Each structure stands twice: as structure tokens, then as C-alpha cells.
Amino acid sequence: MSVWCKSSQIEFVGVSLFSPAYQEKARRLLGSCNLKGVCCKATMVSSDLMGASTPEGSEQFRYRMIALKPLFLLDQMEKTLEPVVFLDVDLEFHQFPELFLDSSWPEGPRDVALFNFWANETNLTNRHTPNIGSAVAYFNKTFCAKKLLTAWAEAMQYSTNSQAPDDQVLDKLLKEGGWLERVSLGWLPSSYLRLMPSYYRGVKAVIDHDHGSVPGIDGHSRVKPKLPPTVWTEPVNEAGYMDAAAAAAAAASAADPYSVGADNPNAAPVPVQAPAPVAVPAPVAVPAPVPEPVPLPVPGPVGPDPYAATADRTDGLYMPPLPGEAGAAAGQGTGRSAEFNPPADDGLYRPT
Numbered sequence: 001m002s003v004w005c006k007s008s009q010i011e012f013v014g015v016s017l018f019s020p021a022y023q024e025k026a027r028r029l030l031g032s033c034n035l036k037g038v039c040c041k042a043t044m045v046s047s048d049l050m051g052a053s054t055p056e057g058s059e060q061f062r063y064r065m066i067a068l069k070p071l072f073l074l075d076q077m078e079k080t081l082e083p084v085v086f087l088d089v090d091l092e093f094h095q096f097p098e099l100f101l102d103s104s105w106p107e108g109p110r111d112v113a114l115f116n117f118w119a120n121e122t123n124l125t126n127r128h129t130p131n132i133g134s135a136v137a138y139f140n141k142t143f144c145a146k147k148l149l150t151a152w153a154e155a156m157q158y159s160t161n162s163q164a165p166d167d168q169v170l171d172k173l174l175k176e177g178g179w180l181e182r183v184s185l186g187w188l189p190s191s192y193l194r195l196m197p198s199y200y201r202g203v204k205a206v207i208d209h210d211h212g213s214v215p216g217i218d219g220h221s222r223v224k225p226k227l228p229p230t231v232w233t234e235p236v237n238e239a240g241y242m243d244a245a246a247a248a249a250a251a252a253s254a255a256d257p258y259s260v261g262a263d264n265p266n267a268a269p270v271p272v273q274a275p276a277p278v279a280v281p282a283p284v285a286v287p288a289p290v291p292e293p294v295p296l297p298v299p300g301p302v303g304p305d306p307y308a309a310t311a312d313r314t315d316g317l318y319m320p321p322l323p324g325e326a327g328a329a330a331g332q333g334t335g336r337s338a339e340f341n342p343p344a345d346d347g348l349y350r351p352t
Helices: 020-036 059-067 069-080 143-156 166-175 244-255
Strands: 013-018 040-044 084-087 091-093 112-116 132-139 185-188 207-209
Touching: 013 020, 013 069, 020 040, 020 091, 040 069, 069 084, 069 132, 069 143, 112 143, 132 143, 132 166, 132 185, 143 166
Parallel strands: 013 040, 013 084, 112 185
Antiparallel strands: 084 132, 091 207, 112 132
């Protein structure tokens, strides 16, 4: 387990299932998780898990390990109480995977995010057709995601599907089993599974796939998947599993025919029923407030007139002569101290 799993702020957990022969690859995966701030949890099974007749390294051991994938994801989701991302043990993180966060999708969180080999096709029909690579698979802790995992786990145990590639069984469920219409899907870009040869050159990897395999592995099984028959259906009121905010978001998404989850983006818009009119009460007249009177300031006592004939003329301030009164001679009679009462012949020019 990486050190980041001890944080209380994680929003998903990357989980891997491996046997002792892949310990070095598991250490490399966990090391990259530590470097890029990802919570990863790698679970090792014993080499004799399947019994003495099915030892590690045999084809039967490998097929049964692959068939356990959806059941393992359900178990890890129940134990961690977080969205889970299945990671092949031979992967390596080069960047933090932002698309595993609910807030990273432009039109709301996804139930499931998968790597679709055909997602970059020019043809729109092919682009929306699943051709899944299950080395990286994100499942949110939503009702729909858990139901898809349950259906995938059951399908892997049906008939010869335990020998078939798990991602092809998931393709079968999505396309022919009708699960494309039941879950909110997101396609992960090529940077989330950079691998040779088609998705390597020019790809700035978020998650890199190992270039090598254990000697003796002959690629995918050639057993074709089969779609299990529908024995019974479960009518579900999905709103009963949501809080108020999630139910409102689901209703808004369902009313938008051009949303990402729309079955046919080229279909005519679905008419939306206008909301019922809401009665608005008549406005009540409120009398305007009467302003309170503002008291005027009371004038204070009037001081003496500085120009009165009886005023003190020796306070040190210059006072012009009163009308009819002769001005004082220069340098005399100003009432100032001696330093401010210069003689008339001090050499300063005084206009007449």
C-alpha cells in the first residue's frame, strides 16, 4: 500500500491483484504511486491459491485470476468505501490521474471510466462503440457502477466465459447487454494507458503500460465471450438511492437530450414540461417613514468686535487703522515688542 492511503483526503483507491511472480512489478507500481501522490493497494495471492492442480504459471491459474477481477473490485470497494480503479500490476504512474476525480468531468462525475481503443476514431459510430482494455478501469461507488460490477462478475462465471478475456466479456455486456444505457460512461484518453505500438509515440503518459511480458504468455485467450441470459429483472427507483443533490443532478441530466449520457445525440430534442406557475402574493403597501426633525444648533455668545475702538490694540496682531483714524508712523505705535518695532531708518523700503 502506498503512503498516500493514510491521508484522509483521498478520493479513489487504485487496486491490483497479483501472484508472487509479479512482486517486482508490484513494487514498481507502488513506488510510482508514492511519487505521484496516488493511493494504491496491491494484493498478493499465494501461488497455491487454486490448489495443487492449478499452480502459479499455468494457463488455468492465469484465466481464473483474470476472471476474479470484477469480484475483487466489488470486495475492495466494500472495504475501502471509496471509488476503485483496477490497475494491472505492470503499470507505472507518470502523472497524477486527474480523471479519477469526480470534479474533472465537465458534465458531472461518471459511474464508470474505461479505456476504449476506439474512442479516438473519426467515425462517430465507432467512437461510441466499446472496445475495452481493462488494464485500467475506474468504478465509482454509485449504485449503477456496483450493479455493472455485479453483472460483470456473474458473466465471468457463465459457461466458458471464465476462459474468455475479461474485457471482451465487459464489451459484450455494454453493447449487447444494454449496460451502455444504464451507466454514465467516460472514455479515458490514450495517455491513461500508453502501450506499444499503437498508443505510444507522441503520447505524454499519465499511466504507462509495461513493454514486456512474462515468457510463455500467448496474449489473450481465443475463447469468445457469451452473453448470459436474463433470468429476471429488478425494477429499481434509482432516486431512492440518492440524496437530494444527486437526484436533482440526475433529473437535470435526463432532461437534457444533448448530455454526454444521451442515447442518441442526433435525436430530436425531448420536450421538457414547463414548471407549474407559482402564485405570487400581491404586494402590501408600506407607508413611507416620516423623517424625524433635526434640531438646529443654538448660536453661542458673540465675542467682542476686534475692530471696536475699545479693543485692545497691543495683543501683537496687526490691525488696520479704523476708518477716519490716522495710521501709525512706520516703526512706531504698532504695540509690538521691540524686536517687531524697528526704527524708521532701518533701511527697508516702505511704499507711501
